[in-house]
Amino acid sequence: xxxxxxxxxxxxxxxxxxxxxxxxxxxxxxxxxxxxxxxxxxxxxxxxxxxxxxxxxxxxxxxxxxxxxxxxxxxxxxxxxxxxxxxxxxxxxxxxxxxxxxxxxxxxxxxxxxxxxxxxxxxxxxxxxxxxxxxxxxxxxxxxxxxxxxxxxxxxxxxxxxxxxxxxxxxxxxxxxxxxxxxxxxxxxxxxxxxxxxxxxxxxxxxxxxxxxxxxxxxxxxxxxxxxxxxxxxxxxxxxxxxxxxxxxxxxxxxxxxxxxxxxxxxxxxxxxxxxxxxxxxxxxxxxxxxxxxxxxxxxxxxxxxxxxxxxxxxxxxxxxxxxxxxxxxxxxxxxxxxxxxxxxxxxxxxxxxxxxxxxxxxxxxxxxxxxxxxxxxxxxxxxxxxxxxxxxxxxxxxxxxxxxxxxxxxxxxxxxxxxxxxxxxxxxxxxxxxxxxxxxxxxxxxxxxxxxxxxxxxxxxxxxxxxxxxxxxxxxxx
Numbered sequence: 388x389x390x391x392x393x394x395x396x397x398x399x400x401x402x403x404x405x406x407x408x409x410x411x412x413x414x415x416x417x418x419x420x421x422x423x424x425x426x427x428x429x430x431x432x433x434x435x436x437x438x439x440x441x442x443x444x445x446x447x448x449x450x451x452x453x454x455x456x457x458x459x460x461x462x463x464x465x466x467x468x469x470x471x472x473x474x475x476x477x478x479x480x481x482x483x484x485x486x487x488x489x490x491x492x493x494x495x496x497x498x499x500x501x502x503x504x505x506x507x508x509x510x511x512x513x514x515x516x517x518x519x520x521x522x523x524x525x526x527x528x529x530x531x532x533x534x535x536x537x538x539x540x541x542x543x544x545x546x547x548x549x550x551x552x553x554x555x556x557x558x559x560x561x562x563x564x565x566x567x568x569x570x571x572x573x574x575x576x577x578x579x580x581x582x583x584x585x586x587x588x589x590x591x592x593x594x595x596x597x598x599x600x601x602x603x604x605x606x607x608x609x610x611x612x613x614x615x616x617x618x619x620x621x622x623x624x625x626x627x628x629x630x631x632x633x634x635x636x637x638x639x640x641x642x643x644x645x646x647x648x649x650x651x652x653x654x655x656x657x658x659x660x661x662x663x664x665x666x667x668x669x670x671x672x673x674x675x676x677x678x679x680x681x682x683x684x685x686x687x688x689x690x691x692x693x694x695x696x697x698x699x700x701x702x703x704x705x706x707x708x709x710x711x712x713x714x715x716x717x718x719x720x721x722x723x724x725x726x727x728x729x730x731x732x733x734x735x736x737x738x739x740x741x742x743x744x745x746x747x748x749x750x751x752x753x754x755x756x757x758x759x760x761x762x763x764x765x766x767x768x769x770x771x772x773x774x775x776x777x778x779x780x781x782x783x784x785x786x787x788x789x790x791x792x793x794x795x796x797x798x799x800x801x802x803x804x805x806x807x808x809x810x811x812x813x814x815x816x817x818x819x820x821x822x823x824x825x826x827x828x829x830x831x832x833x834x835x836x837x838x839x840x841x842x843x844x845x846x847x848x849x850x851x852x853x854x855x856x857x858x859x860x861x862x863x864x865x866x
Contacts, residue, residue: 437481499745511741527753542776551812
C-alpha cells in the first residue's frame with residue numbers, strides 16, 4: 388500500500404513537471420487568478436472583443452505610439468522581459484484601441500486589466516480615477532521592500548502629487564524632449580552647433596541669425612531658426628511650475644512673476660520676423676527649420692527604426708527627408724536651459740504602471756513591475772531606445788546601443804541633465820489631483836493668434852479656467 392502511494396506521488400510529480408508553461412501553474416502568486424473566462428464586450432454589449440482565460444494576466448498599454456504601431460516592439464520592449472523572468476506566467480498585452488478596446492469597454496464588461504501603462508500627469512485622474520481603477524500601491528511597496536528612491540525624483544513628485552496621499556503608480560518610461568538641429572543650415576550660416584548646457588538666451592541669438600530667406604535661381608526659400616511646441620514648453624516647464632494653487636483646492640494660479648518669466652522666455656522667439664510657430668515636423672518634412680525641440684519617440688520615428696514603425700510610415704519619413712535634404716544632415720542635443728550653468732530639462736513626460744483595484748492578480752502585477760524597474764531591464768530598454776526612470780551612468784551610456792539607425796548621433800543628449808521637480812501639494816489641496824485646463828490658450832490663442840502680451844494672456848487664462856473649474860464642480864464633475 389505504501390509502495391503504491393509512493394508510486395502515485397512520483398507520477399503526480401512527473402505530471403506536474405511536464406505541464407506546459409502556460410498551464411495551471413501560470414499564476415505567479417499562489418491563490419491569484421480568476422474563477423472563469425473573462426469577456427471584454429463592445430460598447431453596446433453585443434460583441435465579445437476579447438476572451439481571457441482564468442489564469443491569463445492582462446496588460447493594457449496606452450500612450451506609447453511605438454507599441455501601438457508595432458507588434459514586434461511589444462515583444463522587444465515588454466514581452467521578452469516578462470517571458471524570460473516569469474516563464475510560467477500566461478499574459479496578454481493589449482494596446483489602446485486594439486480590437487476597439489478602450490477603457491470604456493472595461494466598465495461595460497466588468498473586466499479590467501491587471502496592469503495599466505498610462506501617462507501619470509493627467510491620466511491618473513482623467514482615466515484611472517474616472518474608471519474606478521485607482522489602487523494605492525503603498526502596502527505592496529512595503530511588503531516587497533521596493534525602493535522608490537531609485538526612481539527619478541521628478542517622476543515620483545508627479546506620482547505623489549496626483550495620488551493625493553498614496554502611491555497610485557510606479558514611473559516606468561520617460562518620453563523626454565530633446566533638441567534637433569539641421570547641420571546643413573547651421574553650416575550655411577557658419578553658426579556653431581548647439582551643445583549641452585546652451586541657454587535659451589544663446590538659442591535666441593542663434594534663432595535671430597538662423598531665421599532668413601534666400602533666393603537660389605527661381606526658388607525662394609524661407610528658413611525658421613527655432614520651433615518648440617509652446618504647449619509642451621509651458622506644461623512641462625523647466626522651473627517645475629504647476630498651474631494649480633499650492634494652498635487652495637480647485638484653483639488655478641498663473642498670474643505670478645515665475646509664470647511670466649517662463650512665458651516671456653519663449654514668446655520672444657516667435658516675435659522674430661519669419662520665425663512664426665507652425666509645427667516641429669517642418670524640420671524634416673520641409674527642411675526649413677534650423678532647430679526643433681521634440682520628443683524621444685519622434686527621434687525613433689525620424690530615424691526610421693525598423694522594428695518600431697510600419698514600412699509605409701518609414702518610407703514616408705525617408706521620402707520627406709530625402710526630398711528636403713534633411714536626411715543625414717541632422718543631429719541632437721539637450722534642450723536649452725533657463726540659466727547659465729544649469730542642467731534642468733523639462734518636467735518628465737512620464738508613463739507609469741497602475742494596478743487596477745479590480746485586479747485579482749495584484750501581487751503578480753507588482754512582482755512584474757519590480758522586474759521591469761530592475762537595472763537589468765532598464766538597461767535593455769535603454770539600449771533599444773527607451774528612456775527609463777532609473778538612471779545610472781551605465782544605463783545612460785548604453786542608450787541606443789542596439790539600434791543601428793541611431794549610430795553616429797549624439798546619444799548622450801537623451802539622458803543629459805535632470806528633470807524639473809514639481810511641488811507636491813497636500814492631499815487636502817490636491818483634491819482629485821488634476822483639472823484638464825486649457826493651458827494651451829496662453830500661447831496658441833491669446834499670444835500667437837490674438838497678439839496679447841504675456842502678462843495679460845496669463846491673467847485671462849487664469850480667470851477663464853477658474854470659472855470653468857467652478858462650472859465643472861457645479862455640474863458634478865471632478866476633473
